[in-house]
Amino acid sequence: MTFDGPDKDAEVVLRLSGVEAGYGRIRALNGIDLEVRRGQIVTLLGANGAGKTTTLKTISGLVRLTAGKVSFEGQDLAQMRASDIARLGVAHVPEGRRILRGLTVRENLELGAFTVRDAALRRSRMQEVFRLFPILDRRQHQDGSLLSGGEQQMLAMGRALMQGPKVLLLDEPSMGLAPKLVLDTMRIIKRLNQEGATILLVEQNARLALRLAHYGYVLEGGTIRMQGPAETLRADTSIVQAYLGD
Numbered sequence: 073m074t075f076d077g078p079d080k081d082a083e084v085v086l087r088l089s090g091v092e093a094g095y096g097r098i099r100a101l102n103g104i105d106l107e108v109r110r111g112q113i114v115t116l117l118g119a120n121g122a123g124k125t126t127t128l129k130t131i132s133g134l135v136r137l138t139a140g141k142v143s144f145e146g147q148d149l150a151q152m153r154a155s156d157i158a159r160l161g162v163a164h165v166p167e168g169r170r171i172l173r174g175l176t177v178r179e180n181l182e183l184g185a186f187t188v189r190d191a192a193l194r195r196s197r198m199q200e201v202f203r204l205f206p207i208l209d210r211r212q213h214q215d216g217s218l219l220s221g222g223e224q225q226m227l228a229m230g231r232a233l234m235q236g237p238k239v240l241l242l243d244e245p246s247m248g249l250a251p252k253l254v255l256d257t258m259r260i261i262k263r264l265n266q267e268g269a270t271i272l273l274v275e276q277n278a279r280l281a282l283r284l285a286h287y288g289y290v291l292e293g294g295t296i297r298m299q300g301p302a303e304t305l306r307a308d309t310s311i312v313q314a315y316l317g318d
């Protein structure tokens with residue numbers, strides 16, 4: 073699945089420098105430095121509790137940083153509300169998908185487009201999502217929470233795409249899926265990237281994520297322990313695995 077990456081000198085769209093964040097007295101991130109360049113898939117690996125989800129939440133404004141800086145296309149996100157960060161083009165597909173019960177597939181997708189005023193644009197985005205995920209088209213009038221786990225993952229990604237994002241933050245999209253669906257999900261991520269999406273992918277399945285990504289970071293205890301081009305990390309999987317605790 074290796075493919076030619078984007079220009080290594082492509083512009084940095086998302087940059088974290090010295091980011092510290094936590095929950096009350098619990099410090100979850102101890103000074104994270106991370107870069108995502110336009111057109112790249114960057115993967116953030118780490119064991120349970122390493123701080124992967126917190127990193128994504130800090131970027132999308134769901135967790136406040138206590139030190140350091142997050143910038144997106146040169147703008148400082150630190151004091152912005154989550155809804156404003158979404159409007160800038162940062163879409164977060166949360167861990168566990170968060171599909172709303174009582175809303176149809178279509179309504180869930182429309183919810184993703186809350187930042188999009190233009191109705192024609194919303195319609196064309198939905199057609200685009202249906203092209204990527206035909207099952208969502210067929211199930212569009214069904215309650216979203218009744219979809220299978222894999223279908224809910226597609227809906228969660230579709231909902232994020234309705235935003236027309238510049239950067240997608242994906243939190244363990246393969247979690248809980250059967251092996252075939254895991255591969256399907258990875259294929260979709262690759263395809264989105266080939267169509268131009270910039271992606272920060274959190275994964276516990278390091279082997280898989282490193283096959284897809286251009287660059288990777290390994291997080292442990294809220295600190296980046298290792299980083300490098302994905303092919304370099306692939307050659308070092310034993311070291312990577314040591315940090316993943318398996």
Ligand SMILES: Nc1ncnc2c1ncn2[C@@H]1O[C@H](COP(=O)(O)OP(=O)(O)OP(=O)(O)O)[C@@H](O)[C@H]1O
Pocket residue numbers: 095098099100118119120121122123124125126127167276
């Ligand atoms: N809402 C919260 N309140 C208090 N502590 C939290 C909260 N969420 C996470 N933590 C703590 O912050 C640390 C980092 O958690 P985080 O969810 O970022 O890890 P993760 O790498 O995403 O793990 P996993 O692979 O299990 O999803 C952990 O020690 C966790 O217990």
Ligand SMILES: [Mg+2]
Pocket residue numbers: 124125126167243
């Ligand atoms: Mg997590």
